[in-house]
Amino acid sequence: MTDLWIVIIVLGLGSFGLRFVFLGLVGDRAMPDWLLRHLRYTAVAVMPALVAPLVVWPTATNGETDPLRLIAAAAALVVGYVWKSLYGAVGAGAAVMISGAWLPF
Amino acid sequence: MDHTDAMSSYWRGMRTALPFLFVVAPFAMLFGVVAADAGLNLFEIISFSVVVIAGAAQFTAVQLMQDGAPTLVVIVSALAVNLRMAMYSASITPHLGHLPMWKRVLVAYFLVDQTFAASIVEYEKRPEMTVPQKFAYFMGVMTPICPFWYLFTIVGALVGEAVPPELGLDFALPIAFIALFAPALRTGAHRAAALVAAIMALSFAWLPYNLGLIVGALSGMMTGADVERRAGLPADRRPGA
Numbered sequence: 001m002t003d004l005w006i007v008i009i010v011l012g013l014g015s016f017g018l019r020f021v022f023l024g025l026v027g028d029r030a031m032p033d034w035l036l037r038h039l040r041y042t043a044v045a046v047m048p049a050l051v052a053p054l055v056v057w058p059t060a061t062n063g064e065t066d067p068l069r070l071i072a073a074a075a076a077l078v079v080g081y082v083w084k085s086l087y088g089a090v091g092a093g094a095a096v097m098i099s100g101a102w103l104p105f
Numbered sequence: 106m107d108h109t110d111a112m113s114s115y116w117r118g119m120r121t122a123l124p125f126l127f128v129v130a131p132f133a134m135l136f137g138v139v140a141a142d143a144g145l146n147l148f149e150i151i152s153f154s155v156v157v158i159a160g161a162a163q164f165t166a167v168q169l170m171q172d173g174a175p176t177l178v179v180i181v182s183a184l185a186v187n188l189r190m191a192m193y194s195a196s197i198t199p200h201l202g203h204l205p206m207w208k209r210v211l212v213a214y215f216l217v218d219q220t221f222a223a224s225i226v227e228y229e230k231r232p233e234m235t236v237p238q239k240f241a242y243f244m245g246v247m248t249p250i251c252p253f254w255y256l257f258t259i260v261g262a263l264v265g266e267a268v269p270p271e272l273g274l275d276f277a278l279p280i281a282f283i284a285l286f287a288p289a290l291r292t293g294a295h296r297a298a299a300l301v302a303a304i305m306a307l308s309f310a311w312l313p314y315n316l317g318l319i320v321g322a323l324s325g326m327m328t329g330a331d332v333e334r335r336a337g338l339p340a341d342r343r344p345g346a
Contacts, residue, residue, distance in 0.1 A: 003176040004149060007166055007183075012156035014184045020213035022194040023202060037330040041298040042188040043161075045325025047286040048299040049306035049318050050165060050182070051279045056307060059172070060275040069276055076280045080287025086128065089284030090135075097276055 072096035111241040114234070118245025121227065125219045126249045130257040132160055132281070137261020139164065139278050143171045147262050154258040158217060158251065161285060162187040164278055174315040182318055193221040200228045201243065203236050212240070215247045217254075294336065298329030 055073040057063040072093045080089030133154065140150045145167070157163050162183040169179045193216050201212050223246045228239055290296045302325025309317035 003179075004145070004170065006176055007170065007179050008149070008153050008156050010180050011162060011166055011183050012158075014180065015157055015159050015162060015187050015190065016214060018184070018187055018190040019194050019216040020210065021191055022198045023213050023216075024206070024209050034330070036192075037333055038326045039188060039192050040333070041295065041326045041329030042185065042322070044286050044289050044295045044299045045302040045329060046165075046182070046186050046188075046318075046322040047161070047282045048303040049321030049325060050168070050186075051282045052303035052306045052321070053310045053317065054168070054279045057310070058276065069279075072276060073279060073283055076283040077287050080284050081290055084288040086284045086288060087131070089287055090131075090280055093276070093280035093283065097280070 068096065068100040072100070110235075111237050114238040114241040115245040115248075118223070118227070118242040119248050120245075122219065122223050122246040122249050125223070126253055129219065129250050129253055133254045133257035134261030134264065135277060135281055136160060136163055136167075137258045137263070138265035139281075140167050140258075141262045141265030142275070143167050145262075147259065150262045151255065151259055154255050158214070158254060159187050159190070160217075160254075161282070164281060168278055169315060172315065178315045178318075182315065182322075185319075185322055189218075190216060193218075196225060197221060197228075200225075200239050201236070204240055208240055212243060215243075215251050217250065219250050220246050292333075294329045294332040297332045298325040301325050301328040 051073075055069060056065055058066055058069050061069075075096050076089040076093035079085065079092040083089075136154065137150055140153065140163075141147075145153070153163055153166075157166075165186045166179050166183040169182055174182075194213065197212070197216065201209065204212065220243065224239075224243045227242055228234065234242070286299060290299055302321045304321075305324040306317050306321025309320040311317070312320065
């Protein structure tokens, strides 16, 4: 991780820039609709795209699909979606992973 | 603007945001744990939280660095995760855009999911608030959130060194991300965006430099926007959701 400090500093500046761009520079002029429409889906697109390969081909198993991790991911997804609870979802996923550490399946 | 009014707005904001402490503290700890697990030292971890102050982007960056992704891909991906901050900025500007520049800089730095959500709800509920009251309220909301983000990152980094590897800690990050986006899948457009993003990211995982992530994310965003446009859904008033 030799480039760690570059990442920290550029990411810090970039994140600040995103937060400051309208507040500090644009004022209250309206943004185009097509842009807003795409921005609305950034979070729900970027995160699944990031997570899906990690779930299907986990780093810890050298990319071999692991039933335990699939179940943990599914549990987190279902609990988070149905109950709209961030910590419920983390708890469900963690419970599966922890039980997997001690149960022989 | 009366000083007492600003103080009461500040305290009201702080009381409102107090429950967020129970959301922020474990999440900050989780970042500390994951970052320590990735080999970052305490100073690097705390710097990350103070300089970047954005949970999901920090997780993204650490994960991609661990995967050995090129620095540019790490930065672009983490900033993509943070694009919603621009939506928050746009949305809060009509309320706080008249503040002096140094206060706008301060608000921008502390503009995170929870401070935005708590403040915008209050501003819309009480349109009679003055700009100084709104600023005081925002700083009140920030108080139980941002300092504790730093503090619990340190706690997590110290705890992380004590967690045994057979607990599958590598999987804490994917679980944390799933927990973040699953409750946000409110409409068909959101669900379609997530599904297409995941499928495309898997299909293009063979691309170098983690470009599969970018392909997946862009496909998902275009899908969400397209489904929304076709369905003629009313414009969602909550940005970044």
